[in-house]
Amino acid sequence: MGTPPLTRRAVFSLAGLVAVAYGTQLYALSVMVTEKAAGGEFSISLLSAGFGGAAIVAGLSAPLVGRIADRHSVRGLIGFGALMSGGAFGLFAVATEGWQIVAAFWLLLGPATAMTGYEPAYVAIGQWILPSERNRAIALVSVVGGFAGPIFIPLTGWMVTTIGWRFASGILGMTMVVVGGVGAFIFLPKGGPPAEAVSSASSVPWRRFVEDRRLFAFSAAVLVSFGVLSTVFLHRVAVFQEAGFDVRYVALLAGMSSLFTFPGRWLAPRMAERVPAISIFVGSCAALAGVMMFAVVAGPAWVMWAFFALFGVFFGVLLPMRAVIMNEWYAGEDFGLLMGKQWSLAALAGGAMPWIGGVLRDALGSYVVPMLIVVVGMAVAAALGVAASRASDDIARRLATDTIG
Template sequence: MVGALAITQTAGYGVLYYAFSVFIPPMSRDLGAGVAELTGAITLSVLVSGLAAPFIGRWLDRRGGRGLMTIGSLVGGLGVLAWSQVQHVAHLYAVCAVLGLASAMVLYEAAFAVIVAWSDAARRARALLAVTVVAGFASSIFLPLTGLLVDRYGWRQALVVLAIGYALTAVPLHALAVRGRGSPAHADRGEIVGAALRERPFWLLAAAFLTQTGAVSTMGVLLVSYLIALGHQPVFAAAVAGLLGVLSVTGRLVTTGLQARWRVALITAAMFGVQGLAAVLLPLVGRSVPGAVAGVVLFGLGFGVATIARPALLADRYGTVAYASLSGALALPITISKAVAPLLAAGIAQFVGYPAVMGAVAGACVAGALALVAYDRGTRTDTAPA
């Protein structure tokens, strides 16, 4: 099951999310739309996935992931196929709304819920690491692959190939390998969720991952532009920014290895702090090649840490009975931050400048780190003997 999910997450993120950037230039020419107008479509997709997350989470807790993820991968494949036929920007927005729903059904939130429901604490960390390490290469695989398909066949035919390939990969793997039922029905699942939403630790987790996600999504979108503004060549800027995907895998490996000695919240807080330091250093040393590389490396080490830390922290504190429901509730504000933060940052960069953006990124990372430290202290106080 873990092997199947590693494959479907790689294909899912590659086709349903990362490939979009490759299609922007040819779609802009054919549809007569600007880059900002087209980028709004993928933003809508992200927002729809966040809005759907709480409902998807409750479904996963009640019925497990097999049927949901199988249907979601079929919807995703059909959505990409429909994307190949769009003639107007309005059609693209409608398609991306469907892809957002499919993403909520098949990507990390759903996959992690399946893993958490069927693994004990000892196996959970290894399973999450295995899936995210493989899927961490989604951009490295699908960006050049999509570019090759577009160059050889054109963007519409490339989408047809991706749609068929994704459906033929994900539908059977989800249908055959994913376990059908999650945790058994519990009358107190709603009480668990209600109690969590009323307590301070849950909102500290929400604050930590919301702020850091906003920082990460901002860097992911604006890093190339910022490196060019610092005086670097576009090819160099793109190559250095491409390190983020590889470094996210490195950060996940380091984080998982350190869990045997230190608590997950503190390890994650330290990684967020390193990212804040990197954002401060980039305006100071980023004009040189070594400085730019060092800043990106430091930021990249924490790029994917939240992905494995969030399910671990939720499952450790609240158990697995209502994990998917809680994860869905947490995913809503985090996903909105992921969608909105780059737009706000782009406005700041335009009117104030990139150093102000880096300052905001650093502040967000530090705020996330402090929230996790406060969460860890509160958790130890809650579990301390009377």
């Protein structure tokens, strides 16, 4: 039986569940790696390896998650993923050895991240929302998701300094179980896409990412930008703590940074109805490359304020663009699997770069070199976006010629 169109309540619920997942699995962990939290008992390299490995596992899981989302409801994906995430945080809270953290993150948090992130939400929107309304739905999910940072970063910073990082981790795990797991089964609609919308194809061949020049260039841009952003999100609190600022102060600013994402989260998908979405993607990547130079300097205080404010502004613009661009270029019966495979590629960088950043920081005793690398990486992502835009223009010209012919 097909699933009825998502109501406004269902879209808000979907967005809220994704916000809780991102708040715990991404934003809260950026506080956990500091020396006031788990970083005081375990090395940053180890914690980065746990986080990075989880991101890689999430990417490897993404094609399967995408295929399930193409054929079934996202309700079960998000619900069971939230329960797995809660288990991972529970094990993290009681870990006494490094291998226990790695096992919890790789075996539980990795798959859970794939099942509870924006990917299933975007697939649901592609299935159940009319094309004319999709950008608005994407904007809504993105805006509600924006509350994750302002809530979870300062809250986690406060919990770490008052009750300790282990109790804080336990509370985060219970939040995922109660809000994410139970909430998904209560508020998200039952059933999958209409039977006629389910693809009969068995797979999206990997060679498509090579043969389609536009898809290749844009996927490479997504890969690089996601690797850079994952590195920044995991280490940004530690970067400024290392520069001499109090972790609670930095965590508060990191949370406030998310408030600056709201205009971009809401307006960027609407702007894409008038301006090519790929142009918005390129511009935001280029702007973020400049903003990240502030993380290289990391002081005085006004530099830190500028970093968090401007990073929030341009990250908010960038965040919904992948979904907008891919819906515009490739929406169809295998959209979930295509998005999943693209995300699996991006997750390689999203897992490797934060770990490399942590290793370099421990080896060099400073975050300067890792932050310089992310500056260059974001500039490369902008250049790849330009290549994707040119390939898209070539496709449009060929279609116009064929139509005239």
